[in-house]
Amino acid sequence: MNVCVFCSSSQKIDPKYLDLATEVGAELAKRGHTLVSGGATVSCMGAVTTAARAAGGRTIGVIPQVLVDIEVADHDSTELIVTADMRERKGLMDAHSAAFLVLPGGIGTLEELFEIWTARVLGIHERPLVILDPWGLYAPLRELITNMYDAGFTRANVFDAVAWTTTVEDALAQLEGATTPVRPSVAEIGEAIP
Template structure:
């Protein structure tokens, strides 16, 4: 049985077409591997490209969209299941609950918010679902360097990068999504607190 894969990606239409092509490649791979797509429920930009390609490849698609964005992001009425939520917080909660794994594509600040929420929850042990970032052109490299620097300064838990896989190619990303995630060791502070 396939996974329900949540894809976080851009909904902005003013981007290089290569990102739309990447989203379509991801959607095709979701269908080819027998998975289900969970997305933000829009039919424009990368969000629309991944959903259309997934359906064309035979995948079931679930869109989750806040009521306030139904006009802005143009609801994906072709989704097999379209869930309209009261707000963004409910949207993310539904997407989280309906997903077995998370794939992050290049995107803007909304995509970053989704990435950090799932990444933080994984580091804290709130879930054990695979989290994979697909970055063929290095958009997120400054982010990786920033978090590495924060880690060196002691601002993150030691195993922050154990909670995420950084990839550059679609097949590699899906191989990581389908692989069981490693256990994240507790921090030294947690071990001290739990010591007899």
């Protein structure tokens, strides 16, 4: 299947995050999956795609022209799609993907996570969404979502819409074995509309 990996493009991170991205890319390829990425060569994004191809995998990169212009495009990608802007980029990454894996990253990664997560909670799609967080970077986020639920701002299915994992093996097992759709009830959707 096509697995979209959301991850860091920051170059000032601990090398352990690059190692994690490398492991993910290699394992996706070994299992026969196609990697969908943001189409850049920097940081974790570059590490995951390089490792996937080194292990014989296929990669689809989706990148806006502005990033091509600053020379970070992954021209070695099996397929490189250049978009007009970031919104089109996210839409095409979504359209090309059967599952989503989120690695440690910054605000861009969070934006991508929240868009896919929200759509799953609303029942817009049923594709699996997995967060791989070996070192607890997203622990405060998980706590925040729990606090939002306790305060009545989210539905219970917000927890079912995402799997939290700490190992590459568990993350890929969750992606490959996900079969339970998360569908909100009509009443729940009505509660969310102001």
